[in-house]
Amino acid sequence: MGLRYYLLRRLLLIIPVLIGLSIVTFVISHMIPGDPISLAAGPQATAEQILKLQEEFGVDKPLPMQYLTYMKGVLRGNLGTSMMNRHPVSMDLRRYFPATLELVLVSTVLGVIIGVPMAMAAAVFRDRWPDQVSRIVALSSISMPVFWLGMILQLVLGMTWHLLPISGRFDPRVPFPPNVTGMLLVDSLLAADLESFRIALKYMALPAFCQALFGIALITRLLRADILEVMQRDFVVMARASGLPERVILFKYVLKNALIATVAMLGFLFGWQLSGSVMIETVFDWPGVGLYAVKSAMTLDFQPIMGITLFVGLLFTIVNLLVDISYGVIDPRIRYG
Amino acid sequence: MDNDLLVEIKDLRLNFRTFDGISKVLNRVNLKIWRGDILGLVGETGCGKTMTALSIARLIPCPPGEIVGGEVFFEGEDVLHKTDEEMRLLRAQKLAMIFQDPTTSLNPVFTIGDQMIDIIGSRTDTSKASRLSMLGSLGSLIPTVRKLRRGARERALEMLRRVGIGDAAERIDDYPHQFSGGMRQRVLIATALSGTPSLLIADEPTTALDVSIQAQILRLIEELVDELNLSVLLITHNLGVVAKMCQKVAVMYAGVVVEYGSAIDIFKSPKHPYTIGLMRAIPTYGTKKGEIKGIPGTVPNLLDPPRGCRFHPRCEHAMPRCAEEPAPAPVAAGPDHEVSCFLYS
Known part of the structure; x- marks a missing residue:
């Protein structure tokens, strides 16, 4: 009830x-x-x-x-019409949004799978080299302007070493996988087209990495502090005294307690990235909502701006709701009401 | 080594690094726990009682702690030189500990059943124990883990019933916050004693509880100690509890065991001036106002403890040598009665 x-x-x-x-x-x-x-x-x-x-x-x-x-x-689901290209805003949103969602999802996942282990290493080896390395990584990824880093990576990895494509979402010489979700990684998997998946992943790599940096830094610092705090609690001493193996104490007993604040922040991070992908999308010419918003704002085309704001706002509130619900899964002391 | 001697701490010295310098928390602590005894460890807050207890289980956080000298033996084995895994098994199999605050000693985000099953499972080797606990109830998909978990759950239920949680089967999947303080302490006792311990370390087990519950918990501990044939190290401020439960008493002051002996000797003929002061400070029924005597002065700062005997600045019998010579070694003041004081050496 x-x-x-x-x-x-x-x-x-x-x-x-x-x-x-x-x-x-x-x-x-x-x-x-x-x-x-x-x-x-x-x-x-x-x-x-x-x-x-x-x-x-x-x-x-x-x-x-x-x-x-x-x-x-x-x-009635009509978000108005763009004054510039005369497209209905909802149509353009449907076209651009999946690109942004895909970018944000991948970068959030990246943030978690890089940030959480880094936080744990930093906390366990406190004040030793893993901690220092993670501190430097976190501080530099927060303080480096992301458009600058993006351009450096484009120059080095893209133009000099030819390892990764510089901009765009997909190789223009290759046909797109059939459109189902609009997210190329998902669509190519649905079509069992591994070659397309590989291409989409290559195009995704740089923008997703740059987008993920902020989250990596945030998760690393926040979770490290929380793990250290939880490791001081009495139940950790009691678990040690009972002879539980250290890895069980860290990975199960400490981590679940320490993750509570991080999960709360993840929802926030996700919403922030949705609306904050403008910079990355501009640098990497990623055809997403951010680029769409920039173009509309430049021409004072306020119907798309309104549409984007409302849509992202709706998503943000829904993500926050999901986060609030997931609290209860992690922390049994939370009561809904 | 004497087979009846369960724990022997010899000349243990422990320092803690702090921002202000090195705190000399334990200074040549000597302690013996005989099999079958309940040893009361008394002294003021911060005198090193808990650190002494933790050193037996080698649970002192290092850093900031550092054992700079001395030896600790448990069942004749040198605790300080065991490997981490040997030590983990020793804690899992031989040592039981219960702590002061049952609320913070249980993990709030796991059910008590989950925690008890993990701990009961940890009495075996590490890889088995981690497999059992990391997978949680998902582990039940693997037949061997399921068997282990089911066995551990049965044991947990049995122990919960033994400590007086009648509806154990319904309560085992509850979270700690759904229990009262006294119940939580019962859960912790059940957890601690679910193995085959030979020593129970009880660190102020009733301090955080209501007075009405304290007696129940102490009686429960007494019963279980009898039943399981345990030796106990009971840390407490409460001399009344010591008088009622303990055969032996060790009195600590500022990181030193100043007096050790049978409870009768300590209460009837205390030798060390600090113990004498402590006994005088107990209010009894009929004491008139103003008759309770404290010990003048305050506990020394362990960053810079007094030279010589650490008690001498507060001692009414202090002699010049008390401040000059290093702290006196314990001397016999009777059969099984030792005191560290120049008055007797």
Whole structure:
């Protein structure tokens, strides 16, 4: 009963959050100086053409009316139409989003499989070389500008050594695997096409690595501190006194306690990467939501901006809900309600 | 070596590195635990009681701790020179420990059954023990692990019933926070005694409990000690408990065992000025206001302990040599009664 009620309440709570988000984005994107209509119409447009465009996009009406019209569309799943390329926003989102989701998923997984072992090594060999190495790796990956590192890697690994492709998602000379999820790694596996999978993985390597650095650093530092803290607790002494092997104490008894905060942060990290993939996508010309958002913002095309914000906001709240639920799986003391 | 001697600590010296310098936590500790005895270890907070106990199980965290001298024998074997795996098996098979705070001594994110099964399983070799515990209940898919787990669970249930958790079968899959403080201590006792220990180290087992529960837990420990034929090292502040339960008493002050003897000798004819002070400080019924005497002064800072006898700045019988000569070696003050004081040497 507890969990179901909790879920229902949390899901309902998403509605006011999204309404608030939509109002804020709507107001901000309409306060930006500049006239998107004349940008979209082009420099040679006549006054008549501009008037017609204004009518078409409803920008001649007062702002609250515009908002209501927009929200009516959103409820019907219509996120508006781009002024620049005249595509429905939902269509473009469907095209660009899987690329971003794939990038973020891979980089989050990378963050976990690199960050967690590094944190554990750092905690176990505290103040010895594994700890120092992990400290240097974490600090430098947080403080290095990711676009700069991305370009260096492109230069060295891509242009000099020809190990990895420099930009894009897939080899343009090879046909794409049949589109199912839009995520190339998944689609190529579904089609049992290992060659495509290999290609997609090569294209994924650099952007995912650069995107993962922040998460690696965060997980390493946070989890190291938590492991060290948990290792001081009485139940670790009691486990040692009972003769449990050290590896059981570390991998089972300590890790599960120490992971609680990291899991909470993972949800946050995931959402941050979704909206923060702009930089990576620009550097690596990764055709995802970030690049789409940049292009739309440059042309003051506010319908896609609104659509992206709402969509990412929705995802973020859902991911956070999933994280909150997963707490209960790790920590039995958590009660839903 | 004498077969009746279970534990012998000789001249043990332990330092702790701290930010402020080296803290000389134990200074030539000598202690003997005979088979079948309940030895009470008393002294003020911070005098090294717990560190002495942990050194028997070699559980002192090093660093920051460092054993700089002395020897520890358990059943005639040199504890300080065993390999880690030998030591782990010794803890798993021969030593049982219960701690002060049952709430923090249980892992909050595992059921008590899970924890007990892991610990019961750890009495065997490492690889078997880790396979059993790492896989958790998933391990039941492997027939050998399933058999081990089922056996360990049976043993856990039996021990839980023995310590007075009647509905053990229903409670075993509960988490620690679902038990009361007294119940948790019972769970810890059940866990500690689920092997075949010869020594029980009980570090202030009732300090964190309600007064009404304390007596129950102490009675339970007494029963189990009789039943399993255990020797006990009981660490406590409570001299009443010592008088009731212990045959032998060791009194510690600032990292030194100042007096050791039978409970009767210690209570009836204490020799060391510190012990005498301690006994005078016990309030008894009928004591008038203002009649309880404390020991003047405070516990010394172990970063820079007093030269000579560590008690001399507070001692009413202090002589010049107490401050000059190194701390006195224990001398016999009667049969099985030793005291470290220049008054008797």
